[in-house]
Amino acid sequence: xxxxxxxxxxxxxxxxxxxxxxxxxxxxxxxxxxxxxxxxxxxxxxxxxxxxxxxxxxxxxxxxxxxxxxxxxxxxxxxxxxxxxxxxxxxxxxxxxxxxxxxxxxxx
Amino acid sequence: xxxxxxxxxxxxxxxxxxxxxxxxxxxxxxxxxxxxxxxxxxxxxxxxxxxxxxxxxxxxxxxxxxxxxxxxxxxxxxxxxxxxxxxxxxxxxxxxxxxxxxxxxxxx
Numbered sequence: 001x002x003x004x005x006x007x008x009x010x011x012x013x014x015x016x017x018x019x020x021x022x023x024x025x026x027x028x029x030x031x032x033x034x035x036x037x038x039x040x041x042x043x044x045x046x047x048x049x050x051x052x053x054x055x056x057x058x059x060x061x062x063x064x065x066x067x068x069x070x071x072x073x074x075x076x077x078x079x080x081x082x083x084x085x086x087x088x089x090x091x092x093x094x095x096x097x098x099x100x101x102x103x104x105x106x107x108x
Numbered sequence: 109x110x111x112x113x114x115x116x117x118x119x120x121x122x123x124x125x126x127x128x129x130x131x132x133x134x135x136x137x138x139x140x141x142x143x144x145x146x147x148x149x150x151x152x153x154x155x156x157x158x159x160x161x162x163x164x165x166x167x168x169x170x171x172x173x174x175x176x177x178x179x180x181x182x183x184x185x186x187x188x189x190x191x192x193x194x195x196x197x198x199x200x201x202x203x204x205x206x207x208x209x210x211x212x213x214x215x216x
Contacts, residue, residue: 002164003125003202013206015123015168017111017156048125048202050158050166056110058158058166060123066209092215094111094156098121098206101174107200 004046004062005105011045012063013100018093020055027089030081037077043068055091062100069097112154112170113213119153120171121208126201128163135197138189145185151176163199170208177205 020027038044043064051057063069072078085093128135146152151172159165171177180186193201 002127003200005200005202007202007204012209013123013204015121017168019110048166050160050164052158052160056158058156058168060125060166086214090214090216092111092113092213094113094115094211094213096115096121096208096212097210098208100204100206101120102205103202104204105200105202106194106198108198 002048003105004048005107007045007062007100007103007105009100009103011100011103012066012069013098014061014063014069015096015098016057016059016061016093017096018057018059019091020051020057020089021091024089026084030084034078034081037075038072041068041072041075044072066097110156111213112156113215115153115170115208115211115213117208117211119208119211120174120177121206122169122171122177123204123206124165124167124169124201125204126165126167127199128159128165128197129199132197134192138192142186142189145183146180149176149180149183152180174205 045062045064047059047061049059153170153172155169157167
């Protein structure tokens with residue numbers, strides 16, 4: 001499932017836009033670990049993620065509260081992933097913490 | 109340029125997550141027209157967009173205010189694109205209107 005159809009307000013999100021360098025096994029492994037872990041975090045509501053073959057990626061994670069976002073940011077292995085990402089995997093990235101004001105979903 | 113490095117707060121954004129059907133010339137043409145037009149709208153600050161080869165896409169458009177977002181939503185040719193998108197191009201999509209609370213940018 002790519003699109004989170006059941007996001008209920010009030011909620012918050014983190015938009016992570018990134019430009020990756022070359023593929024790297026250490027990245028794949030860490031990304032998988034993070035994907036598994038984030039889903040176990042309190043307040044995690046869902047995630048939408050796209051990566052194209054030029055290494056441009058956007059991931060949106062939805063959260064119940066700003067406190068839940070902060071808590072996940074401080075999880076030790078996630079901090080390790082963040083610093084390794086900064087040092088090795090990403091040429092450039094932006095992180096935006098946002099409050100969701102409206103949400104619509106449509107399906108054929 | 110993929111990542112908007114100079115987004116200044118306060119600002120708002122629209123996150124458009126979509127699953128596209130098969131490629132279609134009418135889509136390509138309209139998408140190009142919308143890309144050109146949106147950049148001329150008052151309050152438009154920038155856009156980040158990724159589409160993978162399975163047709164999963166996320167586009168984030170940044171805006172100065174909620175009024176600017178509303179105004180763009182009501183532009184006639186954009187309304188046409190929205191209804192054609194719903195009818196022909198997208199299998200599924202979600203639209204989230206958000207307020208950006210924090211923004212970081214990092215580059216090597």
